[in-house]
Structure formats: C-alpha cells, structure tokens
Amino acid sequence: MRRRIEFGYWLLFFFVSRFCPCSAFYLPGLAPVSFCEVGKGDSDCQTQIELFVNRLDSVESVLPYEYDVFDFCKDEKEKRPSENLGQVLFGERIESSPYKFNFKQDVKCKAVCTKTYKKDSQQDATRLDFIKMGMQLNYQHHWIIDNMPVTWCYEVEDNQKYCNPGFPIGCLVTSDGRPKDACVINAEFNKKKTFYVFNHVDIKIFYHNGAADGWAGARLVAATLEPKSINHADEKTPNCESTAPMEVPSQFNNDVSIVYTYSVTFEENNLIKWASRWDYILVSMPHTNIQWFSIMNSLVIVLFLSGMVAMIMLRTLHKDIARYNQVDQENLIKLPSTKAKSTPFYEDAQEESGWKQVHGDVFRPPRKGMLLSIFLGQGTQIFIMTFITLFLACLGFLSPANRGALMTCAVVLWVLLGTPAGYVSARLYKTFGGEKWKTNVLLTALLCPGIVFADFFLMNLILWVEGSSAAIPFGTLVAILALWFGISVPLTFIGAYFGFKKPAIEQPVRTNQIPRQIPEQSFFTKPIPGIVMGGILPFGCIFIQLFFILNSIWSHQMYYMFGFLFLVFIILLITCSEATILLCYFHLCAEDYHWWWRSFLTSGFTAVYLFIYAVHYFFSKLQIIGAASTFLYFGYTMIMVLIFFLFTGTIGFFACFWFVNKIYSVVKVD
Template sequence: MAADFRSQMSLGLWFLLILASSFAEAFYIPGWSIRSYKDNEAIPLLVNKVYSDNTQLQYAYYDLPFVCPPTGVRHAGSSLLSGQTISLNLGEVLRGDRIAQSDIELVMGKDQECSFLCTKTVEREDIKRAREMVQEGYVVEWIVDNLPGATRFVTVDKSKKYYAAGFKMGYKEIAPSSGKMRHYINNHLTIVIRYRKAPGKAGARGGKVVVAFEVYTKSIGPQARKESGCPADISEADSPMELYLPSNSTDTDFSLQYPYSSYHPPESEIDIEDGATLDIPYSYSVYWREDNNIEWAHRWDLYFVNQEEGSRIHWLAIINSLIISGSLSAIVAMILTRTIRGDIKTYKDAALEDGKLKSKRKSRPGSGARTPKGEKPGAGLLDQVGDTENDADVSSDEEALEDVTGWKLLHGDVFRTPTYGRILAPLVGSGMQLLFMAVGLLILSSLGILNPSFRGGFVSVGIGLFVFAGVFSGYFSGRVYKTFGGTNWRKNLLITAILFPGLLFALVFILNLFVWAQASSTALPFGTLVGIVLLWLCIQLPLVYVGSWYGYTRTGAWEHPTKTTSIPRQLPIQPWYIRSPSSILLAGLIPFAVIFIELLFVFQSLWQEKSGYYYVFGFLSVVSIILILTIAEVTIVTIYIKLCSEDYNWWWHSFFVGGGSAIWVFLYCIWYYLTKLHIHGFISSLLFFSYSFIACVVYGLLCGTVGFLTAYAFVRRIYGAIKAD
C-alpha cells in the first residue's frame, strides 16, 4: 500500500515537471471567439473601479461624488442602461470589481475631437475627498472589449513601449512661488483605440478587432469653453482644473486684489459646511488608429512590463532552486544508499550474532540458561531490544547488541500515536485539499486557460477547485485518523470540514466589516457571503463526508511494519539543533531559499502593481515542483537526524518542518512592507498583514502536508526494510 502511494506521488510529480517545463513561458489562449466590429458600429465603454498602490481600499467609479453620474440612458451597442452593472463572477466580486455601463460613446473608425460629458458641481467635502484620492495616487480602470484602459510608457532606450493598466485620476505638484502642494483633477481624457483587420472570414467581411486601448489625461480649467462645454483649445489650455475653493474666512479685499494669487489659505472646519461649490467640467476625445504590429492574441503582452528582463531573472531563480534541490538530493541519496544501508547491515549482523548466542545457550541445558517469561521461540532482535530479563548471559547479549543504536532502537515507539492526532488528521486533510487546488490552478494557468481576459477567473476557479477537493480532504483525513486509532470518524469529518474553512471564513468576515465601514468596493455584499456559506455547507461538507467515509471505512488505516510497545521509551536530552523550534526554523530556511526570488515577482504583482498581471505561471510551476521536492528532502534529512537521536516524536515535527518555510515567508512579508511598500493607514496595514497571514497559513498547511506524508513514507520504508531483513 505504501509502495502504491509512493509510486502515485512520484508519477504525479514527474508529470507536473514535464508539463511545467513544456510551458516555461505561459502562453495566452485567446478564447473561444474573437469579437470583431464593423465601421460605424458602436462599442460600449465600461467603467470599473479606482485603486491605488498606496492603499488596499478600492472604490467603484460611480460611487465617487466628484465624477459625472450616469444618466440612465441606453446607448447604442449595449443592452444595459448607463450606470447599470454587468453580471460578475465570484472572483470579480472578491477582487473588488464593480463594472458598469458608461455614457461615453465609441463608434468604430469615427474620431471625435471633443465630446462634452457633464459639469459636476461639488461641495467642499467632495473636493477634500478628491484631493485625498489624488494624494494617494488613485488610478481609474475603464474597459473596452475586455481590455483595461492603459497609460502608455516607453523603455529607457525608447525601443519598446509598454502599458500600465489604468490612468491617473489627477496629479499634484508644488507651486514654485509658495512651495505649497497643489492638487489637480484630470477632467479631459483622450481615448486612443488601436485596431487591425480581423482574422479569418470576419476580416474578409470588413470586421476589425481592438488590439489596444490607451487613455491620455489632461487637466483643463473652466476658462475659455465653447457653448457645447468643450475647451476652446485642448492643446493650449490656460490653466489646469485645481481642486480648491477659496476660504470664506479669507480677507475679501485680499481676494479681490489678488484673484489669481498662489497663496491658498487652509480651509477651516467652518468652511466645510459653508455650502460653497465648484463646477468641474468633464469632456473626452476619441481617436481610432490602425496598428498591424499588434496581434490580437498577443494584445495583453504590452501589459507585462520588462518581459525579457523578467524572464532572465526567472531562469536565475530556477537555477538557484535546482542547485539547492540538487545538493539536498545528494545528501538524501547518501543517507538512503550508504548510511541507512550500513545501519541495516549492522542490524542484520547483530541479529545473526544474537541468534548464534541463543543457539549456544540452548545446547547447554546445564548452564542454567532459561527462556524469559513471555518470550516466543525463535524471537529475533526486534523482540529482544530493551528486554531487561536478568540471567547469566545478559552480558553476552549486550556485547552482541552494542552496535545497535540510534533509530533502530525506536522500532517499538516510532509509530506510537501522536498527541492531539485528532487535530493533525484534519490538518493533513485540509493540506491535501489545498495541494489539489494549487496544482489545478498551476496547470490551468500554465496552459493559458486562466489568462487576463478571464477576469476574476483565477479566484473563481480556485474556489471551485477548493470546494470540490473536499473529497480529497475527507479521504486523507479519515485514513490518517484511522491510522492513529480513531473511532469516531463522523466527528473527525466535521472537524475537517469546519476547522480550516471555518477559521478562514471567520477572519474574512471580520476583515469585511472594516472594509465595509470604509464603503470600499472590496467589501463583500451580503448575498456573496451567503453564497460562500452555501458552497461550504451544501457542496463541500457532503464531499468531505463521502471522502471521509471511503477513506475510513472502505480503505482503512495504513499498516505499520512494526508493533508499538505498551511502555514508551524515555527520551534522551536533545541537542539544540534537533529541538522543535530550532529545527523547524533551520529546515524552513532551505525551501524559502528556493522560492524567494520568485516571491519577489509574486509580491510585486499583488501589492505594487495591482493594475498589472502575473503571467509566468510556467516558471512558477517549475519552481513549485522544485519546492515540493526540496521540502520532501529536507523533511527526510530532519526526521532521520531526529530518529538517530532516539526521539520518536516525529509526527507533528514532520508537519511543522514541512511548513516551516511559511514562517520565513511571513517575515519576508514584514520586510517587504517596511522597505518596498508605501502603504499607510490602519485599515490598509491591517488588510495587508491579514491577507499575508492567510496566504502563509495556506502555504504552511500545503507544505506541511507534503512534509508529513513524505516523512511517513520514509519511516515506513526504513523500518519495513529492517523487518524484511
């Protein structure tokens, strides 16, 4: 049974290695259909949200009090009224998307020099909030043909261009005369849509596809405007649109004498409620440009910044991981092929010598030799070690057994049921559930099925895989639980189904209260929370039940190669490097060294470039496979050293050693927060550390399960080899 498990695990790892190596650079699968447009066909423009790299709080675009509100009119090319939100999947809701139809009209191939949108009248409180959001560096996300509006940049050598999703809501600058900070809002947007001829039959019929969506911002004051509301001269605006209203407490004569003075007296609390208003005019321009240099299937590539340089660093990460894993493989191979083989040979020679001594004593009946009470005829060394029966030939036995030391003496205790095994079994089950989810996500992402065009797909599919992997969670939890001698499997399945998912849901619910108080779009609606609970209780719980029933009642416990004695051995004093805290930290540092380079890209994508997209899942898959192999090797070495020190408490230790690198990952999160990020504010910091803690717990459970199962297979193998001899 153990051989089957090891063979299945090895086969799965090799399959993933070959698959990930084949897709070292994840490619993009366009999708099932390409949307083409003909000349003069209307194309809807959708507005989504605003977000910033300096805070974790996002807001729906139409929830902002200083932007043009939707008119509620149905425009050509869309079946929705302006302001009406589209249907979102679970992943989009969880990531804070709030996509709605806008009033901006786009017509394929038709340029619009200027179109007036609205004049928004705002009060001081609204202006204050706009200034704060400009200060925080918020950017706006609009969507055309599933492409986010982008700000265009060029590389230092000006050889290539690349995109950053979103465009700045406004900007700030220091006035040279006063040295004070000024905030301006971008109230005129120039939209550039790049297109090319559609491939296939659609192109032959005059169809065109959108390959790029660029947005250029400008701040234009209210002066010199046409009757339509558009600026008289967009390129030569007199002054930008500043987010400021003069204070009513300012000296009236001073304001009249210096109407355009750079001195801005600060607003007082009384001014906030004085009812003063500011009119902000909004307008936009649209230009269509044909671009045959961008393929539709590769239109997302421009959003991947420094792709070539990043690929070199990813290869460096893989080489670093291979060196570490290769060194560990050599150590493990030496332990398995030389050290353990030598130990087994020594054990076999001692057992043979023990048999000769007994034969001599039996051939001399007058010597006074007697058979100890309870000893079976022909009992070997496994049944003799630790026997304290006093007779005339004990000294001869001790001489024959003096070479049998270390892990070989633990045959009667090594499979002793661990303390709190009823908790360890559900944790192993949850770890297998997370491992199945992670493997599924990596495979689908490496194949390009989960790509940026599938908005929210990574989170949605991940949740689906996690829920349906409940059957694996129940199976492994039930089987490990029975191996530990548990009898109440229904109680175990409830703990398995509730422990990790329940704690995770409780933490998310508490965080959601803080986000909801800030009116952020990342706050989960009540209906979404109810849907998650239903997924949990109505789908995952029955699947855990099925898996647990099959693993406990039909498959049963794993059989151990040796029997456990009734009285446990006394543990000797352990060196500092074998004790649990030190051993876990030291062992966890090695897997962390395998992944820390790739972690930099993942963190940058998650926290510093929330508008960007992590795209090299092929590299991540290869690093993940090397990580699993490294954890397995580190666990084998650590558990072997622990057993050689005559410490049989390896069950929990193997789990913590496997997940020990999660501690280093969390410390890395703290370092990243202090040195790389500019997040400030209690809520944003709370969200960062809470999400980081959740991610580290998930990572620790997954890796801890790998370590536990590897150690169990290793221990069964070496003690099974002794029994066979």
C-alpha cells in the same frame, strides 16, 4: 504569455474538433469581437465601441472604491456586465461609462460632462474633498475596451517603455513645492498646495483589419491613452489645445467647475494579432531574467538536498540496514541473548544505527492526533486545489484576459475537494487509534475553513464600514456559505465515511507497550531548532516568486508568469520533502522518535518565514497609510499564512511518512 494561451487554445481545439460536432469554441470572455464602420455592421460585426470602467485603487491604500463613489461623469443608462465569483471576491466592479465611440470615427475634444462644486454647499465640499483624497493617495482609473485594459504608456529608466493598465485621477504639488506622483510629467504643475485633475484623455485605438485574413470587419488589438489636465475656458466649446492646467486649490474658497473631455483616434496595425494583443503590456514588465535567476537558485538548493538524501538512502542508510541484518543473522542466533548484547560488534552496530533502536516506538500515535489529522486533511484539499489551478493556469485558461477566473477556479475546486480532505483525515485518525470519529469529521469540515471565513468576514466588515468596493455583498456571502455547507461539508462527510470504513494503515513494525526513554539531545536535534531550520530552504526557493505575487496583490500589477510559478511549485514540493526527510533522519539517529508533529511543523514553518517576509514587504516596499489599510493587509496576510502552513506542512508530513515506512519495512525485526 501568448504562447501559453495559444497552447491552451490548440489543446482545446484538438479535443473539441475530435470529439465535438461544433464549428467553433472559445473560453468564456475570450471570444474575438469584430467591429465595422457605421452602416456596414451586422449581427456579427458591431459598430459602437463601449468603454467600461472598473474600480479605482491605489498603492497607498488597500481600500478600492467604485467609479460611482467619485464624482465623475456617469452613464445615463448604466449597466453592469455579469461578474463571476472571482471578480466579486477581488472587488472588481465593472460598469458602463459615457465614453462611447463609433468605429473608425475620430473625435476631437468632445465634452462629456461638467461637474460644478459650490463653495456654500456642504455636499459639494464633501464630494470635492473625496476627489482630493483620491489624488493625494494616487488612486488610479482602470478603463476597459473590448475586455482589455486601456493603458497609459510612458518611458521609464534606460528608455524602457512601461504600459500601466491604469492612470491617475490627478496629482498634487505639496506645500513645499514638490510635485508628487504624476505631477512630475508637466512643468506647468508648479503651484504649491494645489491639486491638478486629469480631466481630459487622448485615446488611441489600434485595430487589425480582417480583409487580408478572410474575416469581416476588424478586431481591436490595443488601446492607449494619455491623461491631461486642461482648464477649459468655455464649457460649451472646450479647447483641448490649451496648456493651462485644471487647478483645484487645497482650500475650497471659490466655486470650482471641472469639464471632462476626450479625444479618440483609430489606427490600423496588422502586425499585432488578436491572440497576442496583451503582449505589449506584458513585455513592458521585464521580469523574465529575474525569474530565471530564481529558478536557478532554487534548483541549486534542490540539487544540494537531493545529494544529501541520496547519500543517506544509498550509502549511510543502506550500510546501517546491511550491518544490522548481518549482526541479526550471524551473531544473535549463535550467541545467547545476554551475551549477544555485550558483544563489541553489536554495540558498534547499535551506535552506528541509532535510528534502528527506536523501531518499537517510531509508530507510537502522536499527542493531539486528532488535530494533526484535521490539518492533514485540509492540507491535502489545498494541495490538490493548488496543483489543478496552477496546471490550468499554465495552459492559459486562467490568463489575465479571463477576469476573475483564477479565484473562481480555486474556490470551486476547494468546494469540490471535500471528499479527499475527509478521507485523509479519517484514515489517519483511525491509524492514530482515535475513536471520536464524529468530532473528527466535524472539525475537518469546519475548523480551518471556519478560521478563514471568520477572518474574511471581519475584513469585510471593515471594508463595508469604509464604503470600499471590495466589500463582499451580503448575497455573495450567503452564496459562499451555501457552497461551504451545501457541497463541501457533505462531501467531507462522504470522504470520512470511506476513510473510517477502510482499515487502519498497516505499520511495518510493532509498537512497544512501554515508551522508550529519549536520551539527552544536542542543540541541533532538539525540536525547536530543527523546526526553525527546516523552513529556511523551502522559503529560499520561493521568496523571489513571492515578491511578484505580493506585487500582484498589493501593488496591482498583472501576474501572468504561471509557467514559472508552476515550476517553483514543483521545486517547493521537492525541497519541503527532502528537507523534512533529512531532519527526520537526523532526529531518528538521535533516538528521538517523536516525528509525527515534527515532520509537519518542519516544512510548515516555512509559513512563518512567509509572514516575516510579508511584514518586511509592508514596511519596505509599500506606501500604505491608515489604520484600516494596515489592519486589512495583515488580516488577509494571516489567511495566506494559514493556507500556506497547511499546504507545506502536509507535504513534509507525507514525505516523512513515506520515508519512515520505507526504512523500517526493509529491516528484519524479531
């Protein structure tokens, strides 16, 4: 990741230094901040370090919650940094906390606040029950210092060190005495049907001194913590050396007081540079070998398909065209038309080039041509958006350090790419002979985005009812609608105007007035088996990468391997194109000329395998419980499946469209 980010910085630095009269340039939110000791600071060097808190989430629930929903210590002068659109859509809710430190001033066992719950108070009982629910579902804190996560690092299998960007509220020992989740780290957590609150944290902040590098102050390069459960006997003089854990019984029979404390230490580490300060988190996720295995697996599939397509294009197809043209020139001119068709040589050529027999019907407009053109227009919009987003992510502009940038970039690009969607849809609809251009434009602008928005709005209602922080505020929904109807829809109309103004796409052969009868098809050349088989190979290229993407979305793991993702994106384009071309050729050889919808559905069927894999992932990998979380998971999955269906279907269609135009344009037809 560090190399990708540095490459992006160097690319920006080159253009800025060549063409801009400014002295420095940084991406928003990624500028380094210098810190100095108290009394030595100035406007360019801060002395106080603020700790911000983000939403709390869990792998056992899709519902995240704001920090304030739980009864934790709050900042008296609470402030919220400005959040971009991507952060709001992802449900991030960053706010200030009462944990504030002065640079290089170690603190030992400082009390933050005390939360007391009276057994006779229904309100206190509700608050404590909510915290218990968070511990039972293993909800995780997410703290931020200097725009980087405060991590909890611990050893896992094979002495590997894993740095988790979150840490749990607490843990639970079940009624049968089994410690659950983080309770396994301490043998003192052994009382049945008891919750243990992590009410103390030991924070260690690492900094890089700038004296040797020629800049004032120091820059923070890492922040780690260790959560502990401590039962402080005296609230005014807390004792962090105590080994007695803070117990919260499952039955609320007595008053409960929880004292929250922290300790902080500073340590100089000049070996870590500010530009590579995320590496210690990412290195603990050893996925590189698996990614290379995925790439090699995908390349084998691509090489196989490429060989098949090359064989068709260079041998079989070339021979078909050559033989037909030879028959056309040597036999048809010399013999009467009635005898020419009975010539054995012509019959052989006719049998060997079955795809040639449907030249008069292959460009016959498809049924439901308007719907197909609408899907292709939206698919084009999604394809261009995905390509530009992944390309920028590869340069490091959309790294995890730039929070919400990935989603913001995708949404803004989609809004601005309404013009190609309208143009492609209108041009193809005109080619299909359609005349209801107003309906075509309106449906292109509203149909697929409307389905996505309706699903998204329904999911948002559930989040709102559940009180989750992921619920989108009403003002943001209005802003999204304004972007859609104020920018995307007018741009779609503009694109459609130019699309209808252009002449229809010229076909290389004429279409007969009477449709040709399609002969009886074998099982493998029937529409449904061909479509089902067409999605297998593209899905085989992406399923490993899909696992990490789903982990990032639902298991709250960081995704940063955009280089691998962009490479898999290119492989997916090639695989969808080649698989669709192969099946299209086989169907044309069987004299089945209904290729328009079939080419779209062949590669688009990959989305069905995506949905099947998402169902498998839900039941085998996730621990999600509750009807609301289940409904949300499948609701958001359906949005992903629809977008992927339009994306892959569009790739397959245009690859097949190019192939069919190519082979029929080189054949001489009377």
